[in-house]
Amino acid sequence: MTKAILSTRDLSKSFGGLVAVDSVTIDFMESRVHAIIGPNGAGKTTLINLLSGELLPTSGKITFGDNDLTRQPVHAISQLGIGRSYQKTNIFPEFTCLKNCWLGAQSRMSTSMRFFRPAKAYSEVRLRAERAIDLCGLNDRIDTVASAMSYGEQRQLEIGMMLATEPNLLLLDEPLAGMGTDESQQVVELIKRLAEEHSVVLIEHDMDAVFAVADALTVMVNGKVLATGTPEEIRNSQEVQDAYLGTGEDVA
Amino acid sequence: MDFATFLIQILNGVQYGFTLFLVASGLTLIFGIMGIINLAHGAFYMIGAYLSFWLFGMSNSLWVAILVGLPIMVIFGYAIERLAISFLYKRDHLYQVLLTYGLILILNEMQKILWGSDFYSVPVPEFLSASIPMGNQEYPVYRLFVSLVCMIVAAGMYVVIGKTKLGMMIRAGATNREMAQALGINISRVFAIVFSLGAALAGFSGMIDAPLSSVYPGMGDFILIISFVVIVIGGIGSVKGAFVGAMLVGLADTFGKVLVPEFSSMVIYALMALVLLWRPQGLFGRPS
Amino acid sequence: MTHSRPLLAFLILAVGALAAFPIIGDEFYQELVIRLMIMGIFAMSLDLLIGFTGLISFGHAAFFGLSGYLLAIVTPESEAVSIWFALPVCLLGAALAALVIGWFSVRTTGIYFIMITLAFAQMFYYYFNENQDLGGSDGIFIFYKPSVAIGGFQILDLNNPHTFYYFVLVSLVVSYLILSIILKAPFGQVIRGIHANEARTRALGFNTQHYKLVSFVIAGTMAGFAGFLEANAGGIMSPAHLGWHESGTVMMVVILGGMGTLYGPVLGAFAMGFLQDYFQELWSDHWLLLLGVFVIAVVLFLPNGIAGLFSKFTNKKEDGK
Incomplete structure (x- = not known):
């Protein structure tokens, strides 16, 4: 049984009236690849920005091991061993x-x-x-x-x-964004290799890639967590099917 | 300080604040909407003051001077925007600073060529030259008049920016330039209008101010730097911030001269530092 | 920064020419060259901010002038002050001012930073302009250059024009070397990163505010050193030395020479010096108008300055980054 390396508790972020991340509670387990999926505008990148300190949460808490990250500046979070990559190069x-x-x-x-x-x-x-x-x-x-x-x-x-x-923990924000098939394959291999020694939080739209590398999945819709589970559980969840997987272009 | 002195200082501070507001509001709009730092904005104030002196000399009427001077300021602002500023929209702030600094050198020297280095004064119009007794002192009616006019101009700006189509385009341009363009707003025309109106506001301020202060070389440099302080306090791009900042600076400067004369020139900078400690983005600025 | 071979050769030649100048040049030009070398030091210090850290300071003259005023204050009316006392006072004063102004300024970015540095510098300007004890708007004289002596034995006589010339030349070279070393060191890598992409530098784990502040203090201290030399060379300090036209001029010198190169600003100082001379000859009453036109032309047509031309011709891009 592995323990949680990074946890959020009722984490929320609103911009004016818009609630981009809405009481999100997730435990990211050590040495696992935990993917966050969801339609555009689900709040995935906002969540990563909260985890890396680039945005301050409106409410809620983030812990990393014994450290409270909630109000830590970006550079301090990096120094604690959390690295991130960006969706936009x-x-x-x-x-x-x-x-x-x-x-x-x-x-x-x-x-x-x-x-x-x-x-x-x-x-x-x-x-x-x-x-x-x-x-x-x-x-x-x-x-x-x-x-x-x-x-x-x-x-x-x-x-x-x-x-x-x-870093010990990697926050990867759409590492495959805009890549061709071959290049994507290379990066998927890289993530697999990295997963051997790191904990990974992965945001990705490419469902093939997600199911190829993820140990755990969280589905977000409208800023909320719809479901968290193993890839198998998520694939078979009726709720997820209805809300997300069955509706759009991001079908698995 | 007795009550009459106190009241007079308040009135002076508010009047100075209004003058600053007319200059600073144009500056802050040009920052906020066009992303341009325009050091030559203070020169517009100076040009306005010299225009009112010059046109007064020919017409013997401040009103004629202002009526003729305002369109000149608009045209002048438009010309500067087209001939110089429009090259800077995609350039780094550094080059904006330098180019508009070059403009200041040119405009200051043009002023010296046209009007020399002497100090001039413009008389207060006859029917406003009276003073109101206050305690054992007097307060000039013209100062009250200036405050009143500025108040009307400020209210007019509020209406134009808040309620009209032009105002909507200005706000759209300030919020999101690409989006505004996508919606079919001719952004370069909006820029030209904002810049010309900003120049006219600063010029107008210089014109009605001319009878109060003298008309002298370098008067634009002074007002520019005070306007920067106003904007830093109020927050870049915020007209409301410019208004509050101008009033704070106007009052602080006026009372500073009375209460701590030996440090009067430092008071407004200390005020600026205090605001920055509390809110680095200014009172009404958006956090970066 | 790694120096390409033609550049290194050029720099050595230039220093050689400067060293030989007093032997051939007359005294008037020797004085001029001293002032230009001082401007070079001043401009290099600003280049650390503008060209390497990406901080557009429009109040750099504050440190230059403050330091000069400090020398005037510590110099008695009837005798020389010891350099071992005067120089540290001037440098510490400039550093402290840079620390305070920088502390307020580096928390902001962009246009804010420009306006705040300008506003604080003007605060110093008005302070000295209105302080009648320090000569008000007329300025204050420094009657004696500091003495350079150890145990009563005079090492250098700065009152000797030749000695002073070489003192300034050595100062210029040493300033250049100090900045080069700093820029090569880990600190220099971080500030270059801040210039290129501050958000990413922060995300990589650097508290960029601290680095910007330290850069600001180093630059302010070096500007103070230039101000110390200027006060020595001119024998007078006036509020104009810390006014915004001085800040504008030194910024112009950096751009004209080529920012982000260190040697460029020194070239810029010389180019600007001779240009001002030329403009004054051309139209003595309103030469500033010509300068204004020239400034605009540089912004529009020569944004990378003389050093930019230089590297275009030698076709060697700096690989220092």
Whole structure:
């Protein structure tokens, strides 16, 4: 029996009158891939933004192990070992692949308020950055400027930057967004590999991919949790079928 | 401080606040809607003041000066928007700062070429030149008149922005530029209108202010920086914020001069720092 | 930043030319070059903010002027003050002012940041402008350059024009090296990240506010150092030294030279210096009008500055990032 690594309790976020996330209570288990699915506008990305600290919740609580994350700033959450990737590619376009991962790797030093020794001389940072690049499969692009890489490679780099911070828990926001079939397959393989050593929270629209990698699923509709369970349970749930799987283009 | 002095300071502060509001509201709209930081906005105030001096010299009437001067300000604002500002919409703030700084240098020198470096004054119109006795002091009617006119202009802005089609387009442009364009709003025309009206407001402020303060080189620089303080306090893009900020700054500055004369020039900056401590986005600004 | 070979050669040549200048140039131009080198230091310090951290400070003159005023305040009317006392006072004063202004400013972004830095700098301006004890709008004289002595033994005589010239030149080179080292170090990587994408840098685990504040303080302190030299060179400090036209000028120098390059702003200082000279000759009464037109032309046609042209011709893009 694994324990919960990240938990939300009655977590809500409203923008003016719109309730984007509505009393969500989920336990994300350690060493599992937990996918969150739901139609557009269900509040999935808002939920991730709450978990990573980019948004402050209107009410409710988030705990990560023994830490209360609810009011923690983004950088502190990262330092606790939660990494995230973005739905919309969010990299340093004018930096090389290595430099993109370098910053993440450097953030695991006790401090970067170091002014004298060249950054290059910190070999442990370089190792971490190179390991991340290796993991996300961009070895042959290590010195390429990010803006010159293909869209799929930029998506891989997006994940690589997160890995360079050596997180325990990964928050992946639609890692397959906009990718072709082959590229998608590569990233699915990458997620499977990552799942061996990390806990993962995954938002994804591609149902084939979700069912291929997820250990647990939560279905969100209109900001609320409709159901949480194993892929099997979700697939067979009449409620989910009615509300979501049977209605739209996202059929499994 | 006796009651009459107190009342006079209040009236002065409010009147100064109104003047600032006319300049700052245009600035804040240009920030909020067009995303442009326009350092040359203070120069519009200065140009308004010089226009009223110049046109008064020819017509011997402040009213004629204002009636002729206002359309000149609108046309001038429009020309500046088309010839310079329109190149900046997609550029970084840094370049906006520099280009409009260049404009200030040009406009300040043009002023010196046309009118020289002397201080000028514009007389208060005859029928407003009286003073109202207050305790053992007097308060000039013209100051009250300026406050009244500004109040009418502010109310007019409120109606235009809140109730008219132009106002709707302005608000749409401020909220979401792409969406406004998708809805068929000609955004570049809205920009030109907002900028011209902003220039006219600042110019108008300079015109009716001319009889109160003298007309002098560099008067635009001074008002620009105070207007920045107003906007920082009120929150960028918020006309309501500009109004509250202008009143706060007007009153703080006026009372500062009486209560702590040796630090009077610092008072409004201290006020700004206090507001920033409490609300970094300004009183009515949206948090970033 | 990694220097490409032609650039390195150019920089060494330039420093060599500056070092040789007093031997051939006359005294008037020597004075001018001193002022331009000081402007170069000032502009480099602003480049750390604008070009590397992405902070558009429009109040940088506050630190420059404040430091100069501090020198004027600690210098007695009838004798020189020791540099070991005066320089730390000036630098600490500038650093402290930068810490306070920066603390308020770095919490904001974009247009706010520009306006707040400008407003706080004007606060200093009005303070000195109205303070009659410090000469009000006329400014205040510094009658003696600080003495550089150890145990009563004079090491440098800053009153000697040649000595002072080399003192400033060494200051320029050392300032450049200090900034280069900082930019190569882990701290420099973080501020470049902030410039490129602050939100992402924060998400990678950096408290970006702290880094921005430290960058602001470093830049303010170095501007203070330039102000210290300026007060020495000119022998007078006036409110204009911390007014917004000074801040606008130094920003213009950074852009003209090419931001984000460090050496660019120094080139910009020299280009601007000679240009002002030329404009003043062309139209002495209203040369600022010509300058205004020139500023607009640079924004529209030369946004990457002289250094941008330089790298276009040598066709070597900086790979420092």
